[in-house]
Amino acid sequence: MTVSSFHPPSRMLMGPGPSDIHSRVLQALGRPVIGHLDPEFILMMDEIKGLLHYAFQTTNQMTLPVSAPGSAGMESCFVNLVEPGDTVIVCINGVFGGRMVENVERCGATAIKVEDDWGTPVDLNKLADAIQGNPGAKAVAFVHAETSTGVQSDAAAISKLAQDAGMLTIMDAVTSLGGSPVLIDEWNIDACYSGTQKCLSCVPGISPVTFSDRALDVIRGRNHKVQSWFLDMNLIMGYWSSEGSTRSYHHTAPVNTLYALHESLVMLKDEGVENAWKRHQRHHEALKAGLNALGLNLLVDEAYRLPQLNTVTVPEGVDEAMVRRRMLSDFGIEIGAGLGALAGKVWRIGLMGQSSSPRHVTLCLAALEGVLTDLGAPTGDGGASDAAQKVLLS
Numbered sequence: 001m002t003v004s005s006f007h008p009p010s011r012m013l014m015g016p017g018p019s020d021i022h023s024r025v026l027q028a029l030g031r032p033v034i035g036h037l038d039p040e041f042i043l044m045m046d047e048i049k050g051l052l053h054y055a056f057q058t059t060n061q062m063t064l065p066v067s068a069p070g071s072a073g074m075e076s077c078f079v080n081l082v083e084p085g086d087t088v089i090v091c092i093n094g095v096f097g098g099r100m101v102e103n104v105e106r107c108g109a110t111a112i113k114v115e116d117d118w119g120t121p122v123d124l125n126k127l128a129d130a131i132q133g134n135p136g137a138k139a140v141a142f143v144h145a146e147t148s149t150g151v152q153s154d155a156a157a158i159s160k161l162a163q164d165a166g167m168l169t170i171m172d173a174v175t176s177l178g179g180s181p182v183l184i185d186e187w188n189i190d191a192c193y194s195g196t197q198k199c200l201s202c203v204p205g206i207s208p209v210t211f212s213d214r215a216l217d218v219i220r221g222r223n224h225k226v227q228s229w230f231l232d233m234n235l236i237m238g239y240w241s242s243e244g245s246t247r248s249y250h251h252t253a254p255v256n257t258l259y260a261l262h263e264s265l266v267m268l269k270d271e272g273v274e275n276a277w278k279r280h281q282r283h284h285e286a287l288k289a290g291l292n293a294l295g296l297n298l299l300v301d302e303a304y305r306l307p308q309l310n311t312v313t314v315p316e317g318v319d320e321a322m323v324r325r326r327m328l329s330d331f332g333i334e335i336g337a338g339l340g341a342l343a344g345k346v347w348r349i350g351l352m353g354q355s356s357s358p359r360h361v362t363l364c365l366a367a368l369e370g371v372l373t374d375l376g377a378p379t380g381d382g383g384a385s386d387a388a389q390k391v392l393l394s
């Protein structure tokens with residue numbers, strides 16, 4: 001067998017991540033490698049920390065990119081804050097809350113589950129009951145933007161409930177960061193992790209995290225060593241801390257990936273994070289108008305719908321997988337399938353980061369209308385991309 005270079009096909013990425021990447025970010029990736037302790041590299045690392053402060057809207061000193069995907073950011077929050085014997089209240093309304101439970105249990109702690117139906121947000125009354133029933137719990141963990149369902153939960157209210165009970169908050173902001181408001185300081189979130197490949201539109205494989213001073217005190221005061229050597233924040237800070245000039249080797253930073261992250265964060269700063277939130281909302285409205293024209297409905301109630309992840313109910317009798325296959329083969333457009341309880345029942349159309357643009361909305365709708373028509377499926381009044389244009393031009 002001869003193996004030659006790999007050339008990926010041209011795609012428009014409109015699933016649950018990764019999202020499309022701007023050429024500026026791809027070009028940054030190809031710049032020459034320098035040493036991960038090179039003084040110039042360290043200056044760039046400091047800029048990344050400053051840019052992450054902006055993205056997360058925080059002044060938390062411990063804010064940095066973990067050198068691994070969002071799942072490792074999740075794990076870093078749990079292994080650093082949770083010790084054997086602790087109790088953590090975990091809100092579950094989709095796939096990622098379930099993973100939080102796994103993390104808690106693997107730390108030797110007990111997870112108290114607050115479960116809500118997929119497609120609905122975290123129920124504050126149920127959470128309040130769980131907090132009241134477990135006054136000794138150390139933390140409340142929840143997913144801000146559930147990518148498996150397209151639901152946004154009320155982070156400010158969840159955090160307030162936890163804080164009033166003296167508990168820490170751990171928040172998953174993988175899909176929300178850069179796409180809808182994430183206000184770490186205003187909401188008093190103690191630990192938060194995100195990912196690079198969703199609304200930040202950078203390459204996959206890095207997880208920005210931030211820990212409050214309160215969380216830092218908990219980490220420093222632990223009784224047991226952090227079970228993961230690689231994700232132990234005490235050690236990682238030796239490399240990322242700007243205190244003094246004694247940066248010590250922990251692991252070789254993914255140098256070029258951090259160039260790319262730097263560039264994507266510069267782009268977010270240039271656009272303005274509030275403008276990025278507005279852009280995601282505008283394109284969601286346009287997509288919604290087009291879907292409505294096709295007689296398609298969104299699964300999630302408007303009050304807690306995520307603009308960057310649109311969960312579309314598959315009409316009766318339509319071959320869900322065939323539509324996705326044709327979108328990909330005929331148009332090079334990737335949309336996502338349903339997960340878990342929603343498998344086979346929904347499509348997930350991501351409008352994240354660079355994939356939240358008039359071009360993406362319009363072409364996706366035109367392609368979807370074409371595929372549905374060709375498969376003999378109902379298409380409502382049709383004219384999906386015209387309906388979207390009306391919103392985009394209004």
Ligand SMILES: *Cc1c(COP(=O)(O)O)cnc(C)c1O
Nearest residue numbers: 069070071096145147174175195
């Ligand atoms: C994508 C995602 C993750 C996991 O991120 P990876 O980079 O795939 O490890 C975690 N939580 C949520 C809500 C996500 O959407």
